[in-house]
Amino acid sequence: MNRLCRVEIDDSALPPPGPEMEQERRVAIFDLLEDNSFALPGRAGQTAPPGPYALVLAVRDGRLVFDVATQEDKALASFHLSMGPFRQVIKDYFQICTSYYDAVKRLPPAQIEAIDMARRGIHNEGARTLQERLEGKAEVDIDTARRLFTLICALQQV
Numbered sequence: 662m663n664r665l666c667r668v669e670i671d672d673s674a675l676p677p678p679g680p681e682m683e684q685e686r687r688v689a690i691f692d693l694l695e696d697n698s699f700a701l702p703g704r705a706g707q708t709a710p711p712g713p714y715a716l717v718l719a720v721r722d723g724r725l726v727f728d729v730a731t732q733e734d735k736a737l738a739s740f741h742l743s744m745g746p747f748r749q750v751i752k753d754y755f756q757i758c759t760s761y762y763d764a765v766k767r768l769p770p771a772q773i774e775a776i777d778m779a780r781r782g783i784h785n786e787g788a789r790t791l792q793e794r795l796e797g798k799a800e801v802d803i804d805t806a807r808r809l810f811t812l813i814c815a816l817q818q819v
Contacts, residue, residue, distance in 0.1 A: 663700035663800075666713035666732045668693055670816065674721055678815075686815045693808040700800040701729060701738055710737045718809075720744070720816050727799065740798045747794075750787045751814055757783055784810065 668690045672678065678686065699716070703709040714737070717728040725742040757780045764773045788806035791813070795801060801809065 662712040663698060664713050665693065665697050665699045665716050665805075667715040668812070669715075669717045670812070671717050671719035671726075671728075672816065674719065675816070682815060686812065689808060689811040689815055693805070693812065697805040697808065698800075698802040699805055702797065702800060718812055718816065725813060725816075727795075729799070738798070740795075742794045746790055747787065747813060750783060750790060751817055754780070754783045754787060754814055755817075787814070 670686055670690075699714055700712065701709050701714070710731070713732050715730045715732055715734060717726075717730075719726040719728070721741075723744055725744055725747070727738075727740050727742070728736070729738045730736050757776065761773070761776045761780050764776050768776075784807060785803075787810040788803055791806045791810050792801060792803065795806075
């Protein structure tokens with residue numbers, strides 16, 4: 662029951678995504694829904710609300726917003742995270758992804774693999790940052806944090 666059953670992106674405050682970004686978002690949501698671990702902790706002596714959960718992710722006023730509800734859309738929690746701790750890792754992630762896509766076109770497999778390892782390392786760094794920022798708000802495993810970080814990147818307009 663500690664899982665996400667629905668994930669939506671509220672991009673109403675952002676410029677419309679291009680077709681590649683839209684596809685990236687669809688794939689990231691599909692992967693997240695296939696396998697995730699997400700739970701809300703109990704607060705102030707109250708037990709944690711049971712899942713599964715519906716999540717709406719948005720960027721509002723420069724902050725990352727998680728709106729969590731029951732699968733029947735009863736609001737459970739809303740928390741806002743500063744984008745500051747994510748900015749550099751997102752920038753690094755986009756740069757290494759560009760390098761990776763360029764490398765696939767022209768470099769030998771050994772060099773492509775080295776760039777891909779660096780890409781995964783930066784992705785893991787973003788996931789760990791997300792886990793730290795969610796501490797006390799939501800509990801996610803590293804794989805779920807990785808998939809959520811992918812969605813956070815997909816929300817960014819670079």
